[in-house]
Amino acid sequence: KRIDEYGGIFEKRIKFPLEVVEEVRNKIGEKTLLYRLGSDDLDPEGTQIKHSKKFAKRLAEAGVDIIDVSGGICGSRPEKLEGEQGYFIPQASEIRKSVDIPVIGVGGIKSPEFANKVVENGSVDLVAVGRAQLADPEWAVKALRKLKN
Numbered sequence: 001k002r003i004d005e006y007g008g009i010f011e012k013r014i015k016f017p018l019e020v021v022e023e024v025r026n027k028i029g030e031k032t033l034l035y036r037l038g039s040d041d042l043d044p045e046g047t048q049i050k051h052s053k054k055f056a057k058r059l060a061e062a063g064v065d066i067i068d069v070s071g072g073i074c075g076s077r078p079e080k081l082e083g084e085q086g087y088f089i090p091q092a093s094e095i096r097k098s099v100d101i102p103v104i105g106v107g108g109i110k111s112p113e114f115a116n117k118v119v120e121n122g123s124v125d126l127v128a129v130g131r132a133q134l135a136d137p138e139w140a141v142k143a144l145r146k147l148k149n
Contacts (some may be wrong), residue, residue, distance in 0.1 A: 014055050018062050025063040034104075035064045038072035039091040047072045049091050053098040060099045068104040068128060069095050085114050086127075093123040104128050112143030 002008065006016045025033055037059070039052040056067055069092035085108055092105035105124035108131070109115050115127040133139045 010051060010054065014058060017055075018058060021059060021062045021064055032065045033063060034066040034068055035059050036068045036070060037095070039069045039088065039095060041072035043073070049094050052091065053095055056095045056099050060101050064101065066102045066104060066126075067095060067099065068106070069124075070106050083108075085109055085111060086118060089118050089123055096122075096124060102126060106130070112146050115143070116147055 002012075006012055021033070021035065037052060037056060038047065040049050041047045052069075059067060070088055071091075086105060087107035089105040089107060092103050096103040102125035104126045105118060106128045109127055109129045110132045115129060118124050119127060129139065136142070
């Protein structure tokens with residue numbers, strides 16, 4: 001709804017985050033730059049995956065090394081997706097097809113088998129597991145053991 005240089009058409013809406021990426025890249029030099037992308041607001045009037053795919057390309061061109069794909073203003077635990085493991089993996093997979101940098105998928109991942117599957121089948125390059133690790137600080141160690149068996 002903005003009408004200044006940062007609002008309205010797509011190019012204007014991505015201007016500010018790209019300026020931030022440029023400034024951060026200048027400050028950190030060759031260190032790894034990860035960008036958390038709110039890929040889909042789950043609202044027809046908000047950000048949609050088609051926008052995020054174009055934005056992801058621009059982020060990669062601007063020097064971002066890894067894109068961590070989550071939701072948008074729908075929040076980190078959208079009600080309509082709650083209970084579905086890896087609920088932002090489809091968006092991350094779409095973005096992965098659009099860029100040549102690693103993409104992280106997220107969204108209520110609890111099972112090591114699920115996490116391993118989405119990496120092995122090429123949906124994403126990496127997964128982020130948050131709440132499961134908060135609930136069990138040994139989650140990663142247990143996951144590694146489970147997957148080795």
